[in-house]
Amino acid sequence: MFPGPPADPATPTAGSVPSAAPPAAEAARTPGGATGAASARRAWTAPLLLGSAGVLALVIALFGPGLMARGTGELRIPGAGLTTVLRTVLFAALALHLGELLAPQLIRLVRGRPRTAVRSWAVFASLAGAAAAAGQIVRLAAVSDLGITETYGTREGGLLLLIANGLVVAALCAASRRPALALAPLAAVIGAEALRAHPEAYSPEFGAALTVVHLTAASLWTGGLLYVLLTLWLWRGSPAAARALLGRYARLAIWLYAALAATGTASALRRLPLDVVPTSAYGRTLLLKLALMAVVSLLAVAARRRMLRDTDPSAACRLARREQVVLGLVVVVSAVLTVVPDPHWISLRP
Numbered sequence: 001m002f003p004g005p006p007a008d009p010a011t012p013t014a015g016s017v018p019s020a021a022p023p024a025a026e027a028a029r030t031p032g033g034a035t036g037a038a039s040a041r042r043a044w045t046a047p048l049l050l051g052s053a054g055v056l057a058l059v060i061a062l063f064g065p066g067l068m069a070r071g072t073g074e075l076r077i078p079g080a081g082l083t084t085v086l087r088t089v090l091f092a093a094l095a096l097h098l099g100e101l102l103a104p105q106l107i108r109l110v111r112g113r114p115r116t117a118v119r120s121w122a123v124f125a126s127l128a129g130a131a132a133a134a135g136q137i138v139r140l141a142a143v144s145d146l147g148i149t150e151t152y153g154t155r156e157g158g159l160l161l162l163i164a165n166g167l168v169v170a171a172l173c174a175a176s177r178r179p180a181l182a183l184a185p186l187a188a189v190i191g192a193e194a195l196r197a198h199p200e201a202y203s204p205e206f207g208a209a210l211t212v213v214h215l216t217a218a219s220l221w222t223g224g225l226l227y228v229l230l231t232l233w234l235w236r237g238s239p240a241a242a243r244a245l246l247g248r249y250a251r252l253a254i255w256l257y258a259a260l261a262a263t264g265t266a267s268a269l270r271r272l273p274l275d276v277v278p279t280s281a282y283g284r285t286l287l288l289k290l291a292l293m294a295v296v297s298l299l300a301v302a303a304r305r306r307m308l309r310d311t312d313p314s315a316a317c318r319l320a321r322r323e324q325v326v327l328g329l330v331v332v333v334s335a336v337l338t339v340v341p342d343p344h345w346i347s348l349r350p
Helices: 023-029 031-069 080-107 122-144 148-152 155-175 179-196 204-234 239-271 281-309 314-337
Strands: none
Touching: 031 080, 031 281, 031 314, 080 122, 080 155, 080 179, 080 204, 080 239, 080 314, 122 148, 122 155, 122 179, 148 155, 155 179, 179 204, 204 239, 204 314, 239 281, 239 314, 281 314
């Protein structure tokens, strides 16, 4: 507490020293002034960081496939940048919708939670994903010099049509009174995307199975974290409930991380010959994804430690928000991986 003024301002008490600090400097020294300055910095820092991350994600999507393939001698993929953007939208739609189905199950278990809820984005997300799938059909028709109806008859075109229709059905389910029914069409979408991503002749069924688990775990992790962070913002006046929710998500994220690591490693060993890691677009993109995942892992561990050590979850939430931003970049790089050529043909191994 600050001491009050002397009883008689005109006659200072013994030992008192008049203050010459201006009001602004005095306010800056008070806890309230420091908190206000910090809040002001965060008010413009967060949008700036998010905007920068968004621009970086767009640059990676548009120019990533070409940059990664430079100097490798691999075939150029027509419209690779646009395809990457469309697949990023598709992956983001799956993450948003699945996260919105997962996170409320964790929230329901928190005792004494506030009664505020995050606004649903599931309908918009699924419709955006359906539009992205439709855009890929149009691009495929243009590249193949086929009509739209003829494109439906191709393997990739038929699977993209299934993905688009499945997401439309998921949006209708999300708009109904039983949004959990969207799990069925979303499962069909993930299965179709896994089959589309593995047209190769060598054990495509095994590769598709790995992709189903990998894509599901990645969508639940990314989308679930986003929903939890939005909920924590609404619960910022209830730190005990916020800390309990973050802890429940962190325990689930450990299992999702394990599934991602296992399936990602198996897919890389199956698809990428070791002798072409630095000389193929796929290998270079995979190295970038691994670097980003290392950053995500460090942020997740740091957030968990702060959550276990501090009663106030604000520091852990800041780390989790940074984790979410890096995860968004991982989604974009994952979309690049689906566009660059299969590296098997340039391997020197017999």
